[in-house]
Every structure is written in structure tokens, then in C-alpha cells.
Amino acid sequence: MRLLLVEDHVPLADELIAGLQRQGYAVDWLADGRDAVYQGCSEPYDLIVLDLGLPGVPGLDVLTQWRAGGLATPVLILTARDSWAERIEGLKAGADDYLTKPFHPEELYLRIQSLLRRSKGQANQPTLKAAGLHLDEGRQCVVRDGADIQLTAAEFRLLRYFMLHPEQILSKSHLAEHLYDGETERDSNVLEVHVNHLRRKLGKSVIETRRGQGYLFGGQAS
Amino acid sequence: MRSIQRRLSLGLISVMVVVGVVLAQVSLWLFEVGLQRYLEAGLRNDSESLLVALVRGPQGLQLDERHLSPAYQRPFSGHYFRIDFADSHWRSRSLWDQDLPLLPQPGLHSNLQLGPDGQQLLVLRSDYRRLGQSISISVAQDYTPVRESFQRMRQIGLGLGLAGLLLILILQRLTVHRALRPLEKAREQIAQLQQGQRSQLDEQVPAELEPLVAQINHLLAHTEDSLKRSRNALGNLGHALKTPLAVLLSLASNEQLDAHPELRRILKEQLEQVQQRLNRELNRARLSGDALPGALFDCDAELPGLLATLNMIHGEHLALSYVSPSGLQLPWDREDLLELLGNLLDNACKWADAEVRLSVVETAEGFVLSVEDDGPGIPEAQRDQVFSRGTRLDEQTHGHGLGLGIVRDIVETWGGVLVLGESEWGGLKVEIQLPRR
16 A cells, blocks of 8 residues: 655654555655655545645645546545534535644544545454454454464555455556565565565465556455 | 704704804894885985975975875875975875884884884985075885785795705715614624624724724623633643643552552542632633623534533443523534533433433523432532532542532622432433523
8 A cells, every 4th residue: 555645744644654554554754845745646546635734835725636637546634623513624625534733643644544544445344354364454464263373564555455445456566566665665575575474474365466467366256 | 861863853843943043133224224224215216205395385495296295195105205394394195194203313114113104104304405405305115015025025934944944954864874874784783793793793894893893802702712722721720730740640559669558548638629729610611601692502503512522431321411492502612512401411311210300491680500310319408508608519429529619609700500300211301591692
């Protein structure tokens, strides 16, 4: 999962980036509204965390411009402006969730998880389920038939992406775009290694290889 | 204060009555004096005719009957004379059995009563010397008809004056009403202002009202502007304080503190307190309170957005609904009302299982807003404690804090009443009764 964080307060951004990376997200960070307008549209983010008090272009205007440009990525607004009038404005501008500062980091992570599930059509579930697997995002492990299977951070990230996109063919480049932030070098061999590790832990049939197309998760389980 | 209309009427009446009476009296008096002068000329003429008629006869002086006017012969004809000599006097035949007294001095005298008919006489005494004798001739004329016509004139004048006064009063009333119409309009607009049906007074007013209207408009704009500015400043302050607070909260959860659970606990606790206090005070300061609303709260326009926002925050599994008469507008500041309803509904959503309902009812005394949920509710015995200082309805629910404190602040500022009850689903029902403003 690749997130865009738009926040101009550097210490908070540092904290959030560190926290989100621990949660297994690839995070790109921007501090200026003008950059955000452009980059939000040009990179394939799965979710955007947007602060409203931005230099350059105000956060709400950034959001309005994104939505006007047809960007459908879920946006979570993070702001100190917590009056209901402002929340309603945020919603009208096209926000999908609204979190007011100060907040507990855990609450932000939970909201990001549920917003991601919701945007992938898996609403109203406390945990991520697909192909007979339960992903415990808090502990970063997967549960199958009541038995925990431990995962490394990289495996967790890959599996989460697969589970959020079950029965879809995902190319290697697509996966690389969504699993690594803009600054990490993308090596498709690394992906293959992680896919193989997942197959070893969860069974070969869980992830199918479609030659020349990419990977298919959960195709047989259904 | 008495109305301007009444003051103007009273002032006008008193001035008109005083001026009218004085004017009428003076003109009558002048007219009477003029008339007497005219009659005096006639009398002098008569008196000179009598003098001419005095001729030397066989037994001394005698009156030449041929030169006498027939009016002196007919009894009580209205024309009389008396000629006084040194030792005797003659009277005209018209006097009959009456006596015309001799005036003490020569000259014109009025108001002499005479005769059975009580005629008012105008008498002129003139002194002459003729044929070696001093003679005093008094000529009198009945003045009663003139008096009577004067009286009639006075009555007619009074009637006309009264009618004129009435007419002037009616006209004045109309004029004043017309002249005061802009004032009345301004008064109506101020009433509309109070109810929030308009945000500015009409600038198209007479020159006299212009400074007043301009000043009121200026004040309104100023109030709105400073409210906006202070809200903005509070927003900035909140932003400036809450962002570092968010960093601290995040740091408190940092794994580096895993080894010092006590330190982490204290940090979190204190940060929570700062956060709560900050939120409460910032929200309280943001209220417009009793200031005139810039715009009415339009239920149909605002409530769907509010409910959608709540649904977004609390998830789609909650069925949020509202009941309000269509087209209902509430005369309070939009942001304050959104804050009130937002917090109430937010609280209800935290506790509700599946349903939350807001209803707005207009009553004779004002408006009743009620929010019901199907959550666990609050036992009747504990309801009183909910609003006492330091207790928060939502303290066991993970959320944005704050809860109903701000709701209580808003309701108190508006002079309303907050009642807790049980909803039809067994959950909590918060009812707010707001008096009309």
C-alpha cells in the first residue's frame, strides 16, 4: 500500500512517516500544496492523508482540484480545525474521512485500514479476509483455520496488497508501484522472492502466476 | 417614550389653539374698533345736524322739526338724542319714557344699557357753544344688531376654526405618517434582523436616517467581521497548538518508551488533559453566542450534509435520519447550531447500535431539538450527574473528546433548557428546548 502524506509540520510528518512505515505502508511525503496538487494526480497512491493548513495552496483547494481532475483515491483529512462547519466543508470537497488533531496514532492507523478496506469494497469487516485467510494488521500476521502464521514486514505488505485485491491480475510493475515509495529502487527480483516466501508459508495455490501478465491471488479458493 | 406622532399632534394642537384664539380675538377687537370709528362718524354727523336744527325761536332756542330725522320721533327706533343746556335738557321723542343719562365727558361711549329691550347703545357726546349758550348734545345709536352679528361671527369663526384644526390634524397625521414611513420600515427591518431574516438594513433611506442606518450596518458588518476574524484566529491558534500536541501524542506511543510504562502513562494522561482543555476552551471561544446571526440555519440545506459527515465518521452501518418541517429555518448562527447538533449527534452515534434520529419541532414558545439513539441509554438516577463538572458522557468511548460540554455551553448562551430522557428504542434522548428570540 502506497500512501501520500501531505503535512507541512515537519516533526509531525516525521512521526507519522515512521509510524506508517512500521505499519507496512510505503509513504511519500509532501509539505507544499502546489506539489500535492500535481503529485496526487500523477502517482498511483492507494490513499492520501491531507493536512488542511498547507503553504502554497490550502488543503481544501488541493482536494477540490484533485476531485475536479477525477482523482478517486480515498482522502483522509487530518486537521486541527475541528468545528462541524469545517468538517462538513471537508466532506463536501470530497474527503472520505476526517480526523482532528491531536489524535492517537493508533486511531489514524485504524482509520487508514478501514478506509482502505472500504475503498476496495470490503466495508464492515473488522479484519481483512480473503481466500480463507484473515490478516491481523495489528500484529502483522495471517490467521488460517485458527492458526497464526508469522510474516516478515515485506511479506505482510505484499500479502495485504494481494488480499485487498483478490482475484485480480496484478503485474509486477503495478505491485512495485504500490508497495514502494517514490525513492526506493524497484527490483522485480525482490518481489519474486517475497511471492515465493508467501507461497511456501500459505501454499502454492494461493498466488498463481499468469505468464506475461502477473500474479493472481485467491483465484482458486473461491 | 411617547411616540413621535403623538408628540407632534399635541404640539401642533396647542400651538394652533393658542395662535387661533389670540388671532381671532385680536381681529374681532380691531374690527369692532374700526366699526365704532365708522359709526362715530355717523353719530358726529347726526349731532351736527341737531346743532344746525337748533334755531332761535319765539321762546328762545327751539328745534326745527323739519330738520329732524324721523327716526328720532319713532319710540325705541334705535336713534336717540339728548340736548343739555345749562339748566335744562331735551330728549328725543324716540326715548319715550326712558332717560339717556348725560355722559361725564365728551367722546364716544359704548355699552350703555337702555330701554325695555335692553338695547346696547353707542353714545357720542359733543359740546358746542351756540347763540351764547353752552350746549352738550348726546347722540345715541342702537348697537345691539351689530353686537349680535358679531356674536354670530364669533360662533361661525369658532366653528370654522375647530373644523380647520381637525382638518389640519388629519393632514398632519397623514404627513407625519408619510414622513415617518422610512422610520417604520427601518423598525420592521430591525425586527427582521433580530429574527435573522436579513443581514443588513436597506440603505435607501431619507438623509436624516442615513447616518443611523449606515452606523447600524457598519456595526453589523463589524460584528460579523470580527466574529469571522476571531474564529479564524482561534482556528490558527488551534492549529498551532494541536499539531505539536499530535506530535507529542505520537511520541508518547513511541516504542522507545516501552521500557518506561509509568513515564508513558503520565505523558499520555497529561497530554489528554491539555487536549481536552484546549478543545473545550477553543470551542467555547468560537461561539457567536447572542450576536445577531449572519444567516439563518436552513434545516433542509444543512442537515443532510451534517448527517452525511457523521455517517462518514462513524460508518455507514448507522442509520441517521432527521425529521423537520420542510423549509424550517432556525434563527441562530449556522456554525453554532452545527456545533450543537454535530456534538449531540456525534455523541449519539458513539453509543448507538444502529439508529440515531434528530427531530426539530417548532412550538409556540420556540423550538425543540431532540436527538435519540438506540444505545444503552443512561439510568435515570445518573442523568443528573452527566452534566456536572468533570463528568463526560463519552469518557468511556474512544473519540474526539469534548462530548456534551460544548452543547451545554451553547444551550446556556441561548437561554435554552437541556433535558435527558429515554428514547423510544430504550436509548438516550437528549431534548433541547430553545426559546424564540
